[in-house]
Amino acid sequence: MKIYSLINEFSSLDPCVFTLGIFDGVHIGHQKIIKNLILRSRKKYCSVLLTFHPHPKEILNTNKKFFYLNTLSERIYNLKKTGIEHLIVHPFTTNFSKLRTKDFLKKILHPKSKIRKIITGYDSIIGKNRDSSYEELKKISHKYGIKVYKVNPYKFQKKIVSSTHIRESLLLGNIQWANRALGYFYTLSGNVIEGKGIGKMINFPTANLQIDSKKLIPKQGVYAVKINYLNNMYLGMLNIGINPTLEKENRKIKIEVHIFDFFENIYGKKIDILMIRIIREEKKFNSIQELKKQICMDKINIQKFFSCEKKIR
Ligand SMILES: Cc1cc2nc3c(=O)[nH]c(=O)nc-3n(C[C@H](O)[C@H](O)[C@H](O)COP(=O)(O)O)c2cc1C
Numbered sequence: 001m002k003i004y005s006l007i008n009e010f011s012s013l014d015p016c017v018f019t020l021g022i023f024d025g026v027h028i029g030h031q032k033i034i035k036n037l038i039l040r041s042r043k044k045y046c047s048v049l050l051t052f053h054p055h056p057k058e059i060l061n062t063n064k065k066f067f068y069l070n071t072l073s074e075r076i077y078n079l080k081k082t083g084i085e086h087l088i089v090h091p092f093t094t095n096f097s098k099l100r101t102k103d104f105l106k107k108i109l110h111p112k113s114k115i116r117k118i119i120t121g122y123d124s125i126i127g128k129n130r131d132s133s134y135e136e137l138k139k140i141s142h143k144y145g146i147k148v149y150k151v152n153p154y155k156f157q158k159k160i161v162s163s164t165h166i167r168e169s170l171l172l173g174n175i176q177w178a179n180r181a182l183g184y185f186y187t188l189s190g191n192v193i194e195g196k197g198i199g200k201m202i203n204f205p206t207a208n209l210q211i212d213s214k215k216l217i218p219k220q221g222v223y224a225v226k227i228n229y230l231n232n233m234y235l236g237m238l239n240i241g242i243n244p245t246l247e248k249e250n251r252k253i254k255i256e257v258h259i260f261d262f263f264e265n266i267y268g269k270k271i272d273i274l275m276i277r278i279i280r281e282e283k284k285f286n287s288i289q290e291l292k293k294q295i296c297m298d299k300i301n302i303q304k305f306f307s308c309e310k311k312i313r
C-alpha cells in the first residue's frame, strides 16, 4: 500500500475507484465499504482511500477532549490489512473544515481526474454543508461521468455500527458489542513502565502500561484479557482504575495487567492487551489482604471463563 500525506501528492496514473472518510477503528461498517471499493476496482482500476487526520471532532470541538479507537499508526495498519492500494492521509485543519463540499469535491473531481467510481458510506462525506453533500457529490460526479455508489449502514443487534457507538460501548464496559462491531478485539498497546512494586509483594505482579494519550480507555474495572508479547499470546487479567485501596492521592487512571503463567521482566517492552470482557467494577478494600483475596477470586473466575470459551470453540 502506498501512502500519501496530501491530496495533491496523489495523482493517479491509472483510472481508480475512490472512497473517503475518517475510518477511526476500521470497524465492520468501514470494512464493508472497503470490500465494496475493492470489488468494484478489481483488475480494471486501482483502489484509493482518502482519510483525514486529526479527527474533525478533535479540531472543531476543542472544549471536549476527543479519544480515538485507533491511533493513526493503528488506523494505517488496519487499512493496509484490507488490501487497498493507495492511502491518502490528508491533514484536517480549521481552514480545511471551512471548505464548502462543492469546492472540496472540485479539488478531487475535475475533468483530468482519473476517478471512475466513488464508493461512499451512508454518512461519510465531509465538508461545511455536510447535509447536502451526498446530493452535491452525485451532481458533480455525474457531470464528469463518475458513478457514485452508496453503501448502506452495517447493523449489529439492531444498532448501526459507527465509531461513535463503539466509543460509547467501550465507555460503558460493553466490550463484547464493541468487539463484534470492530470485527477484532479492542486493543490497548504500549510500553511497560514501573509502578509502585506492590504487585510482586502480593504475588500478583502487574505490568503497568503506558498508552497513547489520545487512545480511548474503556470503563474502569477488571477485565479478562489476552496479551500479545513478542507474537506469543497469553491469558491474563487487567485492571483499569485508580487503585483506591493503595493509592490515597494519585487519581490518575492506571492500566495494569497480570499475565497468567508468566514470570519475565518486561519493563520497557511493548505489549498489546486484547480486551475480552468486563468481570467486575474496581473497589476500595479495607486492607491489602482483602484486595489480594479478591484478586485470587478474579483469577479463578477469569480462568473458568477462558476454559468455557475454549470448550465452545
Ligand atoms: C485483576 C486485578 C484487579 C484489581 N482490582 C483492584 C480493586 O478492586 N481495587 C483496588 O484498589 N486495586 C485493584 N487492583 C490494583 C492493585 O491495587 C495493584 O495491582 C497493586 O496496587 C499493584 O500496583 P503496582 O503495579 O503499582 O505495584 C487490581 C489489580 C489487578 C491485577
Ligand SMILES: Nc1ncnc2c1ncn2[C@@H]1O[C@H](COP(=O)(O)OP(=O)(O)O)[C@@H](O)[C@H]1O
Pocket (backbone or CB within 6 Å): 192, 193, 194, 195, 196, 197, 198, 199, 200, 201, 204, 205, 206, 207, 208, 257, 258, 259, 260, 261, 262, 263, 264, 265, 266, 267
Ligand atoms: N505474570 C506477570 N504479569 C505481569 N508482570 C510480570 C509478571 N511476571 C513478572 N512481571 C514483571 O513484573 C513487573 C510488575 O511487578 P510489580 O511488583 O507489579 O511492579 P510495578 O509496580 O513496577 O509494576 C512487570 O512490569 C513485569 O516486568
